[in-house]
Amino acid sequence: MSESRTEVKNTTCYMCACRCGIRVTLKEGEVRYIQGNPDHPLNKGVICAKGSSGIMKQYSPARITKPLLRRPGSHRGDAEFQEISWDEAFTLMAERLGHLRQTDPKKFALFTGRDQMQALTGMFARQFGTPNYAAHGGFCSVNMAAGMIYTIGGSFWEFGGPDLERARLFIMIGTAEDHHSNPLKIALSQFKRNGGRFISINPVRTGYSAIADDWIPIKPGTDGALLLALIHETINTGLYDREFLTQYSNAAQLVNVNTKDDDYGLFIRTYEEGDEGKVHPQDQLWWDRLNNQAVRTHTKGADPFLLGEFTLEDGTLVKPAFQMLVDQVKDYTPEWAANITGIPAERIRTLAHEMGIVARDEKIELPIAWTDVWGNEHAAVTGNPVAFHAMRGLAAHSNGFQTIRALAILMSILGTIDRPGGFRHKAPFPRPIPPCPKTPNGPQGVKANEPLGGMPLGWPADPNDLFVDGKGEPIRIDKAFSWEYPLSVHGLMHNAITNAWRGDPYPIDTLMIFMANMAWNSSMNTEQVRQMLNDKDEQGEYKIPFLIVCDAFQSEMVAYADLVLPDTTYLERHDVMSMLDRPISEFDGPVDSVRIPVVPPTGQCKPFQEVLIELGTRLKLPAFVTKEGRRKYRDYPDFIVNFETEPGSGIGFLAGWRGKGGEKFMRGEPNPKQWEMYEKNNCVYQYHLPRSYQYMRNWNEGYLEWAQHHRLTRYTDPINIHIYSEVLQKFRLAAQGKYAGKQPPERLRKRIETYFDPLPFFYEPLEAQLSDKHQYPLSAVTQRPMAMYHSWDSQNAWLRQIHAHNYLYLSPELGRKGGFKDGDWVWVESMHGKVRCMCRFSEAVEPGTVWTWNAIGKAAGAWSLSAEANESQKGFLLNHVISEELPPHADGEHLSNSDPITGQAAWYDVRVKVYKAGPGEPQQTSPQFEPMRRMPGQSIKPKSWFGYVAGKRNKS
């Protein structure tokens, strides 16, 4: 390479959401080689198949490079566009959105896909004044975020994870390959080589499960039953960590169990303002077993009962929360769970014993002294080396929230929260339960010409935090934070289009979509959603009048846009992985990182961040202009350096090298050289907490004071684990008419009362409850291959050679019964629709389950693939058989096919049957769509063959 111009630059990968450090070698300005950055804390030099294929993303013929306007008279979906200038595009948007902001800001909706700048997109929406903002979390894994955060104040992936360096037993439940993938692969390999034992519980044995020491196949959607039976067995055998539970959770706290009281099911409160000493609002009552009387929690010398029933002096009947849990799981025996999960009772029992015995007998002791918030000094940090990991496999079910509560409780009773060898938090977690941010709690939060009166997304603590009108009806277009899905902390993007199309709760004017393929794999019920995007009212106007789509590629969604904004690739942009969003923190302290362009933008591509800054400035949104209404920020890099959450707050998007000379971190004045300092430091800022602050952070006095000092958290109160969720009980009481304040509409009372159980319980997923299981006997799920992420990668010439089309994998037994063979064309049909696809027999799948790789199938012509490409002819999208709404039933006409607590899209609940395609049918997937046309500005032509050589691309 010496004879040619060679450069090496550092930035951060974005071929998936992992955010590894990369080192890019360029030859003659073209990308020669992308390697993992060996000096990066996240990936330590390794890189995956996607990251290694970034070259083919950068030079993909699917790239769109010019702003485009739908040609007048053409239909949405026809992809007939004319080129316009950026200035015209901005003028168009500023006029339209300016009018909406002055009249009714909620008529503008902004929804984003897997973007890594939710702090900015959310801020733009808030500044605009619309409540209608969310990212993709509602249809991804919000149950995992909410279920764990409402229980332990943290969750997996960006929020925390398994400490495989110290664990001895690792249990992975459900598909989890798609999050935090390289760090998890690194850790899993080291864990196995250190002699750790790995158990995978999953309907399918692929990916990480392949190298598990034991694979336990389970029926989809039944994980909650397994977890509850494990809790049952762990408690019954005394394998729980009693000291951990009494000191660090609400397990020993006394709950009012007088069924007639209005505060039935709430903790007995003793704290009063002005109480002195080391007391906290969380401090309530224990029943001291040494003196047989009620005492304030954490009273020195007291040791509370976890079990029993007691009567307070005033006659109130009380039980420790743990006794409530024991009562709840009494009938959840391994035999009961065996029938539901398909796992033999004896295996469930052994699994519980394995976890409990490892936790109890292989205790870790680290010679690290620390002090808890009650002032107790500890000579050592101890841990029980049993670690768990789970993501979408548990989350994407309508019973996922309660299932994940059960997981968090199992992890807690084993004593594994923020301790070595168990689960560990990542800054800025742990957070209070629930975290502080709140949405407005009524229509007064939405006003013309004003920023939203709260966050667009928040964490309700009780029914009065709901974002509903006087009748208890939703204010957001996706009905998030309403009584239908009260804790929908990431919104319900999967219902935004259907609701806007129906005008329920109201019609909107402009829908702006960033990086989400809502006309294909990001929507349930894809075929009908495409029709809704193209549907007109009686006056001939589109029901969703204006659609703006920002994307880097010619995706299926782009075809439906009225205005297309060409985004850059990750190699062409500045970006921040901010502490205000979800940074890349490690267990031992906060870490954030940036992207710095390594190549210039292609054509007229403009990063979406720049679009928002420019649009915000033109709209004169307060954060982007001076008091006089003049431009405040030159561009996105300038904004990142100089923006402060409040004037003089010293808190901005980046935590590293703050202060005038870069001498401060977390908080400090803007530093004009901040970008350069990140660039010199591998695009990453890492802070290692003192060792005594690295564990037990929910209760660690030093850590909590440190976190408050650096403004990570507002309070230094202990974050006690919610074994028993008073938050949920308050919603249940409201449904029973016993809680002061907001009341659910009558039609939803029963639903709230049923699902807002303060202790986890098992119920069959909602769709299964409403399905004819004789007609549709099988569960259908998807997994994501490690070499593909979302729908992005089918335009990638190298990656699509690994997965050009997908099969429906199923047990050979189903073929024998159904009269079809391995490789045959079959129909997979649910009560909502059917898809024709090819089947593959597999012995690595639970026989009641069929599955496929997610998002390989494409619409013909999209992503710059030829109309004959495998992706559209043999590949298929399971979304066609999944509905975004439940069939009308007692609770409502148009309820989302989602978890009734969080609004998490229930992708994995669908029930299907599979049968052989007819002999005369085409050997082609169905449904088919008119091939999508190429668009103006797709400057790179797809060649019939090529041999990529950096520096010679345009010369061959």
Added chain:
Amino acid sequence: MTQLALVIDLNVCVGCHACVTSCKQWNTSGSAGPMSDDRPYGKDPTGTFFNRVQTFEVGSFPKTETVHFPKSCLHCEDPPCVPVCPTGASYKRKEDGIVLVDYDKCIGCKYCSWACPYGAREIDEHQKVMKKCTLCVDRIYDQKLPEAERKPACVLACPTSARLFGDVHDPDSMVSVAIREEGGYPLMPEWGTQPSNHYLPRRKTKMHIHEDELVRVDNPLAKEQFKVPDSDDPFLEDASSW
């Protein structure tokens, strides 16, 4: 004499394909490139890869193993692809045992790929030459690279460090130790090709629970049974007389 080779640990390989595409991106612009792609955006795309991962199942449900099996040229000690080459294009280097193809001499006759029992060679239909893994010969001796990076691209990329690289003739090398101590084996030794690359098998970690491990004097449930009786609770002495 040195024999460089890969040792691939099937115990930790998760089948992520990082080795497949990291190889492709390094080598397509390198001395063994380009690695062409046919119909890259059309029907049945196919291209040259020096390294592929095959996945297969062993056993039947529920006792199923899913095995991810990365495969590339094994750099045999006695490579059957070399003597069959009519032009001498296919050769084994004396200094390090790497099997290479000299593109200037190769006439694309494919004798070598027929002779290779492992299917490790790939013809480039456009350049009309046979291509294969070079163990990144243009990286591993490059003095301009930091020493830690003088390794094949696949080895650097592998997230689970399932790919070990070194001299299998040096008994103290990491690869020789791994083969010796972890049960390393060659593919199809009966062919007599003496493959230099080796594989490490799956190793299971099991747990056996003794019944008495469930019995402990400090079982926390015991603490829940003690209760100081109230003074008006019935006592034995209330009813005793003598």
